[in-house]
Amino acid sequence: MQLTVWTYEGPPHVGAMRVATAMRGVHYVLHAPQGDTYADLLFTMIERRQARPPVTYTTFQARDLGKDTAELFKRTARDAYERFKPDLVMVGASCTAELIQDDPAGIGQTIGLPVPVVPVEFSAYQHKENHGASETLYRLVRACTKNGAPRGERPPGPKRCNLLGPTALGFRHRDDVTEVTRLLGQLGVAVNVVAPLGASPADLARLPDADFNVVLYPEVAETTARWLTKVYAQPSVNVVPLGVGATREFVKEVAALAGVDPQPVLDAQLSRLPWYTRSVDSTYLTGKRVFVFGDATHAVAAARIATEELGFTVVGLGTYSRERAREVRAAAAKYGVEALISDDHLEVEETIARLHPELVLGTQMERHTAKRLGVPCAVISAPVHVQDFPARYSPQMGFEGANVIFDTWVHPLMMGLEEHLLTMFREDFEFADGVGASHLGGHAPQAPKLAEPELVAPVVAAPVAASPQPAPVAAAAQAPAGATALAPGWTAEAEKELKKIPFFVRGKAKRNTERFAQERGLSSITLETLYDAKAHFRS
Amino acid sequence: MNAPVPSLPTIPSAPLAARPVLRERGQHEVFCGLTGIVWLHRKIQDAFFLVVGSRTCAHLIQSAAGVMIFAEPRFATAILQDQDLAGLTDANDELDRVVGRLLARRPDIKLLFLVGSCPSEVIKLDLSRAALRLSRSNPKVRVLNYSGSGIETTFTQGEDACLASMVPELPTVAAQANDPLMVVGALPDVVEDQFKRLFDALGVPVTFFPPRRSTALPTLAPGTRFLLAQPFLAATAKALEERGAKRLSAPFPFGVEGTRAWLAAATRAFGVSDEHLARVVEPSEQRARTALTQARERLSGKRIFFFPDSQLEVPLARFLSRELNMSLVEVGTPFLHQDHLGPDLAMLPADVTVSEGQDVDRQLERCRAARPDLVVCGLGLANPLEVEGLTTKWSIELVFTPVHGYEQAGDLAELFARPLVRRTRLEV
Ligand code: SF4
Ligand code: SF4
Numbered sequence: 001m002q003l004t005v006w007t008y009e010g011p012p013h014v015g016a017m018r019v020a021t022a023m024r025g026v027h028y029v030l031h032a033p034q035g036d037t038y039a040d041l042l043f044t045m046i047e048r049r050q051a052r053p054p055v056t057y058t059t060f061q062a063r064d065l066g067k068d069t070a071e072l073f074k075r076t077a078r079d080a081y082e083r084f085k086p087d088l089v090m091v092g093a094s095c096t097a098e099l100i101q102d103d104p105a106g107i108g109q110t111i112g113l114p115v116p117v118v119p120v121e122f123s124a125y126q127h128k129e130n131h132g133a134s135e136t137l138y139r140l141v142r143a144c145t146k147n148g149a150p151r152g153e154r155p156p157g158p159k160r161c162n163l164l165g166p167t168a169l170g171f172r173h174r175d176d177v178t179e180v181t182r183l184l185g186q187l188g189v190a191v192n193v194v195a196p197l198g199a200s201p202a203d204l205a206r207l208p209d210a211d212f213n214v215v216l217y218p219e220v221a222e223t224t225a226r227w228l229t230k231v232y233a234q235p236s237v238n239v240v241p242l243g244v245g246a247t248r249e250f251v252k253e254v255a256a257l258a259g260v261d262p263q264p265v266l267d268a269q270l271s272r273l274p275w276y277t278r279s280v281d282s283t284y285l286t287g288k289r290v291f292v293f294g295d296a297t298h299a300v301a302a303a304r305i306a307t308e309e310l311g312f313t314v315v316g317l318g319t320y321s322r323e324r325a326r327e328v329r330a331a332a333a334k335y336g337v338e339a340l341i342s343d344d345h346l347e348v349e350e351t352i353a354r355l356h357p358e359l360v361l362g363t364q365m366e367r368h369t370a371k372r373l374g375v376p377c378a379v380i381s382a383p384v385h386v387q388d389f390p391a392r393y394s395p396q397m398g399f400e401g402a403n404v405i406f407d408t409w410v411h412p413l414m415m416g417l418e419e420h421l422l423t424m425f426r427e428d429f430e431f432a433d434g435v436g437a438s439h440l441g442g443h444a445p446q447a448p449k450l451a452e453p454e455l456v457a458p459v460v461a462a463p464v465a466a467s468p469q470p471a472p473v474a475a476a477a478q479a480p481a482g483a484t485a486l487a488p489g490w491t492a493e494a495e496k497e498l499k500k501i502p503f504f505v506r507g508k509a510k511r512n513t514e515r516f517a518q519e520r521g522l523s524s525i526t527l528e529t530l531y532d533a534k535a536h537f538r539s
Numbered sequence: 540m541n542a543p544v545p546s547l548p549t550i551p552s553a554p555l556a557a558r559p560v561l562r563e564r565g566q567h568e569v570f571c572g573l574t575g576i577v578w579l580h581r582k583i584q585d586a587f588f589l590v591v592g593s594r595t596c597a598h599l600i601q602s603a604a605g606v607m608i609f610a611e612p613r614f615a616t617a618i619l620q621d622q623d624l625a626g627l628t629d630a631n632d633e634l635d636r637v638v639g640r641l642l643a644r645r646p647d648i649k650l651l652f653l654v655g656s657c658p659s660e661v662i663k664l665d666l667s668r669a670a671l672r673l674s675r676s677n678p679k680v681r682v683l684n685y686s687g688s689g690i691e692t693t694f695t696q697g698e699d700a701c702l703a704s705m706v707p708e709l710p711t712v713a714a715q716a717n718d719p720l721m722v723v724g725a726l727p728d729v730v731e732d733q734f735k736r737l738f739d740a741l742g743v744p745v746t747f748f749p750p751r752r753s754t755a756l757p758t759l760a761p762g763t764r765f766l767l768a769q770p771f772l773a774a775t776a777k778a779l780e781e782r783g784a785k786r787l788s789a790p791f792p793f794g795v796e797g798t799r800a801w802l803a804a805a806t807r808a809f810g811v812s813d814e815h816l817a818r819v820v821e822p823s824e825q826r827a828r829t830a831l832t833q834a835r836e837r838l839s840g841k842r843i844f845f846f847p848d849s850q851l852e853v854p855l856a857r858f859l860s861r862e863l864n865m866s867l868v869e870v871g872t873p874f875l876h877q878d879h880l881g882p883d884l885a886m887l888p889a890d891v892t893v894s895e896g897q898d899v900d901r902q903l904e905r906c907r908a909a910r911p912d913l914v915v916c917g918l919g920l921a922n923p924l925e926v927e928g929l930t931t932k933w934s935i936e937l938v939f940t941p942v943h944g945y946e947q948a949g950d951l952a953e954l955f956a957r958p959l960v961r962r963t964r965l966e967v
Binding site: 001002003004005006007009010011013014033034035036037038039040041042044045048049050051052056057058059060061062064065076083094095096099100123124125126128 | 565566567568569570571572573574591593594595596597598599601602603612614615616617618619620621623624630633634636637640641657658660661662688689690691693900917918919920921922923926
C-alpha cells in the first residue's frame with residue numbers, strides 16, 4: 001500500500017481515455033463502477049473539450065456482482081456501438097473491473113461487432129496513466145496496421161514524417177503540434193499523420209507511409225515508434241525540440257533524415273531567447289538556483305534550458321516517471337546533483353524545502369508547494385490544470401516555445417534592478433517583508449500565514465470559503481524563509497542586519513551564517529560573523 | 540411582496556397519490572460516495588479519512604475536490620498495489636503500517652475513518668475488523684469504517700454511510716425533560732450557527748450531528764427527536780431509529796417555505812406555538828423574500844431539467860417551482876426516498892417527470908428534445924451541453940455552497956439565475 005494524498009498520474013485507463021478522446025471514430029467501452037465517470041470532467045472541464053469523451057462505462061453495482069457482470073459488459077458494448085457507430089471499439093477494465101475478471105478483451109472478440117475491437121489491458125495496480133496511454137497507442141497502431149502488414153510503395157514527393165505522442169489532456173500538446181508542424185514545413189518536410197491527436201483509425205493505418213517518425217512525447221509514443229522502426233524501417237527523431245539548443249539539434253536530425261538543408265532554418269534566428277538572455281537586463285538571472293521536477297522528458301529538457309540558455313544553476317532534478325528514471329539520473333549526474341525519483345509529493349516538498357531554490361520549475365503540485373514556501377515557480381509539465389490550456393497560442397516546443405519558456409520562467413522572478421533596490425533600501429517601509437516583485441501584484445510569493453486553498457482542477461467554482469467548512473487551514477507548511485525564529489546566539493546588531501537582507505534570501509543567509517558559526521565553534525553571531533560567513537560562502 | 544409564498548404550507552397528511560416514477564438503469568454519470576470526504580474532512584476538524592482503494596479512488600477525490608491544496612488535507616488514500624492483492628494477511632499488515640505512519644504524523648487526529656472503496660469491497664478486505672484492531676492498538680484514536688465505494692454508494696450517500704457509522708458511537712443518556720432536538724446532516728458552519736440562533740430564539744434545545752469535533756458527540760436519550768437537514772441520509776436515519784430516536788417529518792429547509800415548514804416540525808414537536816415561530820422568523824423571512832425578488836423575475840416561467848446528482852433535486856425543484864415560479868421538466872435523482880421526501884414530493888406539480896437512477900444517453904435525448912431553459916447537471920455533461928446551446932448549472936456547486944435556510948435562500952436562487960443572466964450578457 002502506498003499512502004497518497006495527491007497523485008501526479010491517474011490510473012492507466014485514464015491514459016487510455018486520453019488516447020481515445022484525442023482520436024476520431026474511436027469509442028472506448030470501459031468496465032467500471034459509476035464513480036469512475038469522474039474522468040469525463042478532466043476533459044470537459046480542465047481541457048474545456050466541447051464533447052463528452054467517447055467512453056461508455058458499464059457502471060456495475062454491488063448487486064450486479066453476484067449475477068452476470070460479463071453479460072452487462074456485452075450489452076453495454078453492443079448498445080454503445082449501436083448508438084455511436086464508431087470505426088473502432090476499444091474495450092477494457094478499470095481497476096475494480098480488473099479484479100472481477102470478466103475478461104472484456106475476450107468478450108469484445110465474441111460479440112460480433114462489424115468493426116475492429118481492440119482490447120486495452122493493463123495491470124492497474126502496478127501501472128499509471130502514461131503507461132496506459134503508451135500501451136493504448138501501441139495496441140491501436142498494431143491493430144490498425146493489421147499487425148504490421150506490408151505497406152505499399154511510399155508515395156513520391158517531399159519526405160514525410162509522423163508526429164507521434166500528442167493526446168487529449170496533454171501539457172500544451174495542442175500548440176506544440178502546430179509549432180512543430182510549422183517548423184517541419186519550414187524545412188520542407190510534410191506531416192503524414194499526427195497521432196493520436198486528431199487521427200482516425202484509418203489515419204493510423206497510414207502511419208507506415210511516412211519516411212520517419214518524430215516522437216514528441218516519448219512517455220506516450222516511444223514504444224510505438226520503436227515498433228514502427230522494427231516493422232517498417234522508419235527511423236525516429238529522438239531529440240525533443242524543447243529549448244533553443246534542442247530545437248536546433250532537432251532541425252539538424254530532421255534535415256538529415258529528410259535529406260534537406262537545415263542551414264536556412266538555423267540561420268533564420270527564429271527565437272528571441274538567445275538575444276533576450278544575452279541582454280544585460282538578464283544578468284541578474286545568472287546562477288539563480290533552480291529545482292526542476294516533472295515528467296522525465298520535460299524535466300530533463302528544463303534542466304538543460306535552465307543551465308545552457310538562462311544561466312541558472314540546477315540544484316535539484318527529479319521526476320515522477322519511474323519508468324524513465326534512468327535518463328533523469330543521467331541528466332542529474334551532468335549537473336552534479338542527485339536525481340529525485342518519486343511520486344510522493346511530500347517527499348518532493350521536503351526536498352524543495354531543504355534545497356532552498358530561488359525558482360522552482362515543476363508541475364502544478366510543485367507550484368503549490370512553492371507558493372507555500374514563498375518561492376517563485378513556473379509550471380513545465382503535466383499533470384495539467386485548467387491554466388495549462390491558455391486561450392492564447394502557447395507552445396513549449398520549437399523556437400516559439402523557447403520564447404514562451406523564457407517569458408514564463410523569468411516572469412515570476414524579481415526584475416534585476418528591483419532586486420538591487422530591495423537590497424539597498426531594506427528599511428523603506430513599503431518594502432516590507434513579503435512584498436514580491438511589483439509586476440506580480442497580489443500574486444507575489446508571500447510569506448504564508450495560512451496556506452490558502454486553491455483550485456487546481458477547475459471543478460468547484462464555489463470559493464472554498466463557501467464549502468461546508470471554511471475553516472482556517474492550519475499551516476503545517478514549512479515556515480518561510482525569514483519567518484523562522486532566530487536561534488539563540490545572534491547579537492541584536494547582527495539580527496538587525498539580517499533583517500535588512502531581502503526576505504527571499506534571508507533564510508539562506510541565516511542558515512549559512514549559523515552553520516558557519518557552528519563549524520567554527522562560535523558561541524554568538526555578531527555583525528562580523530555575518531559578513532565573514534557571507535564572504536565565505538561567496539568564495 | 541406580492542408573490543404567493545404561503546406562510547405555512549399545507550403538507551398533505553393523506554398517503555401520497557402514487558406519483559409515477561421513471562426508473563432508469565443504464566450508465567450512471569455520477570460520483571461515488573468517496574466524494575463526500577471533500578466536505579466531511581473540513582466539517583469534523585479532528586477526523587481523518589483514509590480511503591483504502593486504488594489510484595482511481597485517489598484521482599477521483601483529487602479531481603472532484605478541485606484539488607484544494609491545503610497545507611495537508613485530512614484525507615489520504617492507501618493505494619492497493621499488486622503485492623497487496625496477492626494475500627489478505629499482507630493487506631492487513633500493510634494497513635497497520637500505513638495507519639501507524641499516519642497517526643505518528645498527525646497526533647491531533649482523534650477519529651480515523653477507514654473508507655472502503657470498490658477494490659477493497661471486491662477483494663473483501665474486512666475494514667470493520669481492521670477498525671476494531673486498530674482501535675485497540677491506538678487507544679487515543681477512535682477508528683471507524685464505512686464504504687464510499689461506487690458499487691454501493693452514489694455521491695452524497697458517502698456522507699450517509701459516514702454518519703451511519705458514527706451512530707453507534709453516540710453516547711446514551713437517560714430520558715430527560717428537555718432532551719434536545721438533533722439536527723442531522725453536515726451543514727456549513729455558518730448555516731449551522733444561523734440555525735442554532737433560530738432554535739435558541741424559539742426555545743428549542745438543539746444539537747448538531749455530525750459535530751465539529753469528534754470528541755463532542757451529541758447524546759441520544761430514549762425517544763430523542765431528530766430532524767434531517769439533508770435529504771440523502773436514509774441509512775443514518777435508520778440507524779438512529781434503531782436506537783430509539785424519532786424522525787420528525789418535514790420538507791427540507793430550502794427557501795422560505797421549506798425552512799419555515801422544517802422549523803415548524805421542530806417547534807410543534809417541542810410545544811412551541813406557531814405564533815411564536817412566526818414572530819421569531821419574521822425578520823429572516825422578510826429578508827429572504829426580498830432577496831428572492833430579483834431572481835424570481837429572471838427565473839419565473841423558465842423551464843428546468845435536473846440530471847441526477849446529490850439527491851437534493853426534489854426539494855430544490857420544490858423550491859424553484861413554488862417560490863420562483865419555475866416550470867419543472869424532469870427531476871432526476873439517483874434515489875427517491877419516498878418516505879423522507881414525502882412532504883417535498885407532495886408539493887411538486889402533478890405533471891413533472893420524476894426519474895430515479897439513470898441511463899445517461901437516454902436522459903440526454905430527453906433533455907435535448909425538451910430544450911429546457913436551464914439544465915442542472917454534473918461537470919462531465921455541462922460544457923458539452925453548453926456547446927449544444929443549452930444553459931447549464933453545475934450541480935456539484937449546490938453541495939459545496941451554503942444553500943440551506945433563510946439567509947441563503949437568495950444565494951440559492953442566484954445560483955440558478957446566474958447562468959441565464961450570463962447568457963443574456965454575452966455578445967460574442
Ligand atoms: S467508483 Fe469505486 S473505484 Fe471508482 S473511485 Fe469510487 S470507490 Fe474508487
Ligand atoms: S495566486 Fe494567482 S499567480 Fe499565484 S498561483 Fe494562484 S493563480 Fe497562480
